[in-house]
Amino acid sequence: MARVLVAEDDSLTRRFIEETLEFAGHEVTSASNGAEAISTISTPGCFDAVITDYAMPHANGVDLIAHAQRVDPMISCIVVTAFRDLDLAMQAMQAGAVAFIPKPFKSMHLLTVLERALERRELADEALRLRFLAPMLERFTMVLANALESKDYETQEHSTRLVGMSDAIARHLGLNDGARSVIRFGACLHDIGKVAVPEALLRKPEALTPEERAIVQTHPEVGAAILADIDTWEDVRLIVRHHHEHFNGAGYPDGLRGEQIPLGARIVSVVDAFDVMRTGRPYQPARSYDWILEELQRESGSQFDSDMVAALLAVMPDEGATITVPPLDLQPERRAAVGRRQNEIAIEAWLRGDTSLIRKPVLPV
Numbered sequence: 001m002a003r004v005l006v007a008e009d010d011s012l013t014r015r016f017i018e019e020t021l022e023f024a025g026h027e028v029t030s031a032s033n034g035a036e037a038i039s040t041i042s043t044p045g046c047f048d049a050v051i052t053d054y055a056m057p058h059a060n061g062v063d064l065i066a067h068a069q070r071v072d073p074m075i076s077c078i079v080v081t082a083f084r085d086l087d088l089a090m091q092a093m094q095a096g097a098v099a100f101i102p103k104p105f106k107s108m109h110l111l112t113v114l115e116r117a118l119e120r121r122e123l124a125d126e127a128l129r130l131r132f133l134a135p136m137l138e139r140f141t142m143v144l145a146n147a148l149e150s151k152d153y154e155t156q157e158h159s160t161r162l163v164g165m166s167d168a169i170a171r172h173l174g175l176n177d178g179a180r181s182v183i184r185f186g187a188c189l190h191d192i193g194k195v196a197v198p199e200a201l202l203r204k205p206e207a208l209t210p211e212e213r214a215i216v217q218t219h220p221e222v223g224a225a226i227l228a229d230i231d232t233w234e235d236v237r238l239i240v241r242h243h244h245e246h247f248n249g250a251g252y253p254d255g256l257r258g259e260q261i262p263l264g265a266r267i268v269s270v271v272d273a274f275d276v277m278r279t280g281r282p283y284q285p286a287r288s289y290d291w292i293l294e295e296l297q298r299e300s301g302s303q304f305d306s307d308m309v310a311a312l313l314a315v316m317p318d319e320g321a322t323i324t325v326p327p328l329d330l331q332p333e334r335r336a337a338v339g340r341r342q343n344e345i346a347i348e349a350w351l352r353g354d355t356s357l358i359r360k361p362v363l364p365v
Contacts, residue, residue, distance in 0.1 A: 001025050001026055001027060002026050002027070002048040002049055002114070002118055003026070003027045003029070003046070003047045003048050003049075004021055004026050004027065004028050004029070004047065004048065004049045004050070004051060004114070005029050005030075005031065005037060005040060005041065005047045005049070005050045005051070005052075006018060006021070006028055006029070006030045006031070006051050006052075007030075007031045007033075007034060007036075007037035007050065007051070007052040007053060007056060007061065007064055008030075008031075008032070008051075008052070008053045008056070008080070009032055009033055009053060009055075009056045009057055010053070011032070013053070013080075013103070014030055014032065016107075017051060017080075017110065018030055020107040020110055020111065021051075021110075021111075021114070023107075024111050026114075029047070033056050033057040033058045033059070034052075034056040034057065034058050034059025034060055034061070034063055034064050035057075035058035035059050036058075037050075037052065037056075037059075037064050038059055038063070038064055038067045041064075041067060041068050041071050041072070041075075042071065043071065043072075044071060044072040044074075045072060046071075046072070047068075047072075047075060048075070048076065048118060048121060049075065049076040049077070049078065049114060049117055049118060049121070050064065050065065050068050050075060050076070050077045050078065051078045051080060051110075051114070052064050052065065052077065052078070052079060052080065053079075053080055053081060054079055054080075054081040054088060054092070055081070061079050061081070061092065062088075062091050062092055062095050064077075065077040065079070065092060065095040065096050065097050066095045066096065068096070069095065069096035073096075074121055075096075075121070076098050076099075076114075076117035076118060076120060076121045077092075077095075077096055077097045077098060077117075078097065078098065078099040078100075078101060078113060078114065078117055079092045079097050079099070079100050079101065080101045080103060080105070080110075081100075081101075081102070081103060082102070082103040098117050098120055099113045099116065099117050101113055158191075158275060158279070159187065159188045159189075159190075159191075161275050162187040162188070162190065162268065162271050162272060162275060163184050163187045163188050165187075165271045165274070165275070165312070165315065165316075165317070166183050166184065166186075166187040166264075166267050166268055166271050167180055167183065167184050167187075168315040169267050169271065169308065169311045169312060169315055170183050170184075170267065171315075172311050172314055172315050173311060179264075182235045182236055182239070182264060183239065183263075183264040183267055183268070185233070185236045185239075186235070186236045186238075186239025186240060186243070186264045186265070186268055187239070187264075187267075187268050187271065189223065189227070189236065189240055190223070190239065190240055190243045190268050190272060191219060191223065192223040192226055192227075192240065193218070193219035193220055193221065193222030193223025193224070193225075193226065193240070194216075194219045194222075194223075195222075195226075196218070196219065196222045197215060197216055197218070197219055198215070201215060201216055202216070202282075203282050204282065204283065205282045205283055206283065207283060208283075217244070217252050217253070218253075220240060220241050220242065220243065220244055220252070220253055221241065221253050223240040223241070224237045224238075224240050224241035227240060235262070235264065236264075238262045238264070238265065239262060239264040239265045239268055241253065241254075241265075242254065242256060242261050242262055242265035243265045243268040243269050243272060244269065245257075245261045245265060245269065246269075246302070246303045246304075247261070247266070247301060247302060247303060247304055247305045247306075248301075248302050248303070250303075251269075251303070261305075266304070266305040266308050267308055267311075269303075269304060269305075269308070270296070270304045270305070270308045270309055270312050271312065273296075273299075273303070273304070274292060274296065274312060274316075277291070277292045277295065278292060293313075296309050296312070296313070297309070
């Protein structure tokens with residue numbers, strides 16, 4: 001159920017809209033002119049949507065929409081009008097309208113448009129929450145990963161370095177912020193499955209036996225299983241599961257090859273190997289940059305995707321330096337998801353008499 005403000009000076013039309021919305025279970029507040037409607041919008045969240053006529057006494061629909069957007073930018077505003085005027089449509093869209101319904105209209109059409117507008121509001125609310133929560137979630141994930149690594153490595157900054165270098169490669173490849181976010185989380189949590197590996201094996205200074213190696217090699221599957229119940233992290237889970245796959249198919253756990261391996265996993269794979277060689281492990285001393293470069297070139301196209309090797313070489317930090325992790329701004333992509341561009345195109349088409357882009361409601365049988 002949504003709280004909807006209806007602003008319409010024609011009493012018959014207003015009553016038709018009220019009855020349609022109330023029948024659908026919405027809570028309706030009505031106003032017979034623009035000034036009255038404006039006076040009812042006083043605080044953010046007082047309404048979920050506004051349905052307004054354009055031509056009304058005292059203040060028109062554009063004035064009402066502009067006021068509503070100033071009070072609550074998240075409110076969904078829908079214009080109902082008999083005018084087929086491009087300037088009017090553009091004014092309404094610029095003021096913040098998300099839909100434009102021509103008179104006369106059927107009740108199902110109105111409900112369909114309102115439903116889409118409310119879905120858009122929910123997406124916008126989610127985008128706003130993510131904008132503030134994503135940096136904190138990423139930092140919490142980093143702290144968790146580094147804490148888990150304390151049982152494996154002498155340093156607890158391995159994941160931080162992997163996130164920085166993986167993100168640098170993603171930016172170099174031109175990936176958008178959404179894809180970069182997935183890769184950063186995957187890099188951060190790539191070894192989370194080692195929580196199930198005995199610490200003695202992770203710290204063993206000698207070479208592992210085949211049986212011990214088989215135990216350690218279960219960590220990608222364990223890590224993927226840990227993340228399995230997070231529905232929105234499927235792409236992150238695939239990075240965790242497949243970051244030890246080899247480009248030639250000789251890796252584990254699934255023996256994927258080439259582009260069967262997710263892009264994020266291919267990035268994390270080469271960055272992980274680079275950092276291991278650069279910093280050393282109990283079983284392997286740190287290597288020189290010249291040695292690392294030779295090894296990366298030798299394994300390019302074999303263990304590693306050659307394109308990812310080239311990207312790593314392009315962004316590789318100077319010896320002794322680290323790559324900082326810049327903050328992500330997920331808002332542009334989310335704003336595109338909830339934006340009005342497609343709606344503007346449909347309105348312009350309708351004003352030209354082309355109805356092919358206007359969404360038709362599905363009537364119940």
